[in-house]
Amino acid sequence: MTRINSTALALLQQRCPRCHEGPLFSYSAANPVRFAEMPAHCPVCGQAYEPEPGFYWGAMFISYAFSTAIMLVTGFLVYYLFHDPAVWVYVTSVAALAVLLTPLSLRYSRTLMLYWFGGVHYQPRPAGTH
């Protein structure tokens, strides 16, 4: 696996916060059933992905912020692109986009939770230890 030195890039690519190599999720975000499954530990460095039981409850608040942002942006886009259409157009487009983006919202909220509150810091492995 490729090492990413930038913490921001590792976060965007949903990699382990400690080694920046191991994936945080077992399956693709496009998998409609298993998109939320995470391995218990990093397959590269062994870092535990759930620091304590119930750790990801806090990610619910981050996900709430993502959902609110998605709904506001969609509402404004519909207003400007379709020149203030009927209410059902707003409701349908906001609901559809919120549902479609649920995997990304859930995964990035968990990733942010682990990076911000997991107490894990980047520890690059020495070169040649692959």
Ligand SMILES: [Zn+2]
């Ligand atoms: Zn790791």
